[in-house]
Amino acid sequence: ASFGKGMLNPNAPIDISADNFTADANAKTGLYTGNVVVHQGEVALRANTMRAQFVNDKPSRINAQGKVVIDAPSGIATGDNGVYDVNPRIITLTGNVVLTKDKNVMRGRQLVVNLITGLATLDGGEGKGGRVQALFSPSSEPSDTQKP
């Protein structure tokens, strides 16, 4: 499924806001807790907590836990956990994943979104017969071609 167009500027800075942040210099990680929101360009990632790993002073990976939401102009996806691999700009949502685009809803076990290409892959995994469920609503306004 297409999650919409890719990011306009994939190298945009990453803005993170939270109630608290703890930097662990030994582990080179930073833990954000309380209403954590990550913005990069036009995409936002929300969660209760996020732990960022840094390599050479650059964020390399962000693990999100608890009510994870990807909020993009073309749709919203929610899941229990999420991982943002920063260099390839790929977000992976796992656990009760629900992808909503306009009135269409899709459920699955794992959603992988490529922010550069805008491509999203939803797979059902083993649970519940390992199948993806989708609900497409035909658009309510009759299009011009369907004149009575």
Next chain:
Amino acid sequence: MTRRDEVKSAVAQPLPGPSGEVEAEKKPKTVLPPVLPRIAPARDWAQGQRLKAMDALRYSRFVSVMKGILPIAAVVLLASVVAYSVMPRQKDRTIGVQQRGNLARDLTMTKSSFTGVDDKGNPYKITFAELVQDPTDKNKKRASLKQIDADMQFENQSWVNATAAHGWIDGEAGILKLDGGISIFTDNGYQLHTTAATAYIHQNVIESDTPVEGHGPLGRFRADRFHADRIKKEVKLSGHVHMTLIPQKASKK
């Protein structure tokens, strides 16, 4: 004939005024009947001229007095200079200190610095423009500080520099309160700025309740409060934390 009489007789005759007429003394004007011709008074001395003469007299007397006094004053001055240079110096200057009253009680040090090593052998150096010891403290371990500049090096040769406008230290309790604007710099390029902070020296902790902002290689950050623990190597930011991180360039996958 005394000097005064000589002067008086010399100036008795009034001199004619600018119009050639002899100026009458300034008495209340009595209107004479127009018929009688005005008779000019005998040559009377004008007040102006008499004043000038008195001045001259006074000045000459001043000069003669000064001729006497000045040499004596010069001699006295010279004598005191010589006496002072010969006088033995007081070794302990106790007189000087007592005269200034309570300075002896609150010890002031200016432009001083402390150097030492912490419990792990890491060297530190603290310099300050002024340190005034707290006179009320029996243990003599409390003092207020001005313009503090502290450098500390760590095991991995990294270092931290901290500056503050004012400070107050309790050596016994191991508490250093800093305010008036604090800046912290680290050798790996981080800067942190806040208004006030408290360092708990024995616990190796420094924290602040005033907004803090900073930047470094990772990016920029700000928060309402911060707490840094040197032993745990942990920095906590809390309250409206906001960070801007600069990611690596996107890699095509």
